[in-house]
Amino acid sequence: MTIDTQSQRAKHGPLRRIIGSVFAILHTRLELVGIELAEEKDRLLAVLFLGLAAMMLATMALIALTVLIAVTFWDTFRWQALAxxxxxxxxxxxxxxxxxxxxxxxxxxxxxxxxNEFDKDREIFRRH
Structure with missing residues (x-):
């Protein structure tokens, strides 16, 4: 019975190593996905905040500029200035x-x- 068990382990040894390697690779890739998602989220939030601040400040500046131009030309060229x-x-x-x-x-x-990492993994598995 020990000989049968050892022969079964010998048969399953390479298969287990391959499966273990595949799971290790998948684990690494999933960690990479998580890191990329976190980086993308941080970048998008920063861009969104700065974009909203810029739009708010630009709107305030445009309102002030519009009022200034309209008041300046109100008596002479009111519709031309607004156009x-x-x-x-x-x-x-x-x-x-x-x-x-x-x-x-x-x-x-x-x-x-x-x-890119998945492409590298695919190439490695194709060679073996």
Missing amino acids: GIAIVYALAALFCAVRARNGLRNAPIVFEAML
């Missing part, structure tokens, strides 16, 4: 929309490091 302000705002909005669209199109690939 000019509206055109400037529309052009600025168009510029921001185009930049936002380009930013979304050119965004980095999420989980790029993890995908």
